[in-house]
């Protein structure tokens with residue numbers, strides 16, 4: 086067997102030139118095969134024994150959680166078959182890209198991924214206040230629409246796309262009208278590296294694992310929820326029972342059809358590994374013990390990944 090055929094495949098949100106693509110490449114370079122998918126959901130569900138790795142955006146420093154990813158992590162596959170094995174952070178510098186020759190005053194529609202539109206709100210309000218926003222599956226797929234014949238009645242000569250400058254080096258006939266258009270100079274997106282099961286080998290160079298982390302999904306069982314008089318439930322007992330250093334909590338409606346029954350995604354962190362190389366094992370154990378305590382406190386709990 087040749088060395089190349091041993092490389093695992095990684096699914097990412099395509100087409101080529103997305104920030105997901107860049108984050109994946111920064112992390113894994115030539116050590117994986119890359120397979121582009123059209124949506125974040127397709128990336129998630131394509132993580133299987135055949136495509137054992139995937140990369141999904143999780144949060145942005147300006148616009149917050151990537152809701153589609155949070156919703157996918159509610160799936161029963163998350164934590165059982167598909168697990169988080171690392172995270173990668175990318176600096177995101179958005180550009181307003183047009184078909185060559187198109188001027189700012191020609192733009193009637195601004196196309197991009199919902200996250201990118203949200204990260205560039207101030208620029209759009211100032212320079213394109215009358216433009217209609219058109220959400221697309223990804224930033225690079227917005228640019229792809231500009232170089233295609235008419236798409237859904239959109240005239241590419243009256244559109245601008247928000248995407249990375251890299252896209253203009255991949256797709257012909259595009260130019261950058263404005264660069265660095267996000268609301269804040271420092272704009273970062275974090276991505277999760279997913280794998281099929283816990284034992285898939287993550288090829289080197291592995292994502293930064295210097296500080297152990299975990300993502301845990303918590304909720305109260307539906308029968309403990311106030312069915313007919315929806316009322317917020319106190320999460321404190323479950324968080325106290327978990328007993329870990331919590332760095333982030335996201336809340337999404339649960340998949341049970343009960344009004345205001347929510348699931349909470351709790352990201353926790355352990356001590357720096359450098360201090361004690363053995364900590365890796367005890368971190369997994371620490372999380373496992375926390376999970377047992379949450380169950381005893383009456384919570385539903387699932388570890389989506391420890392890394």
Ligand SMILES: O=C(O)C(=O)C[C@]1(C(=O)O)C=C[C@@H](O)C=C1
Pocket residue numbers: 098102103104105106142143145151177198200201222223224225274
């Ligand atoms: O559309 C892309 O380029 C993506 O990789 C997705 C995504 C996201 O969903 O957050 C990634 C980074 C940026 O925050 C904008 C969009």
